[in-house]
Amino acid sequence: MITTHVLDTAQGRPAAGVPVELDIRDGAGWKRLGAGHTDPDGRVRTLLPAGAALQLGTYRLRFETRGPFFPEVSVIFEVRDAGAHYHVPLLLSPYGYSIYRGS
Numbered sequence: 524m525i526t527t528h529v530l531d532t533a534q535g536r537p538a539a540g541v542p543v544e545l546d547i548r549d550g551a552g553w554k555r556l557g558a559g560h561t562d563p564d565g566r567v568r569t570l571l572p573a574g575a576a577l578q579l580g581t582y583r584l585r586f587e588t589r590g591p592f593f594p595e596v597s598v599i600f601e602v603r604d605a606g607a608h609y610h611v612p613l614l615l616s617p618y619g620y621s622i623y624r625g626s
Contacts, residue, residue, distance in 0.1 A: 524577060525602075525609045527584060528566040533616045537565025541586055545570040548581040577605045584611055592618050600624075
């Protein structure tokens with residue numbers, strides 16, 4: 524399972540309505556697996572299609588942040604355990620961001 528949330532650290536609250544896309548590396552390019560928008564709590568709970576199994580591989584989360592300096596943020600990470608939960612939050616401010624693997 525892959526989930527995410529976005530926190531607006533400048534405002535001190537979740538960032539609602541942020542478009543998020545999930546892709547998997549496919550050869551030299553990327554294949555779209557899912558997309559959504561953060562809910563009022565700043566979360567996207569379902570990026571993979573219902574019933575889809577998580578595969579080993581390289582994934583990319585792309586956040587359309589529309590910020591003054593970072594109009595988008597892309598995070599590329601490896602899934603090495605298909606049975607694990609990968610929660611990848613984005614902490615966002617106008618001129619900086621941080622990513623980590625949560626739980």
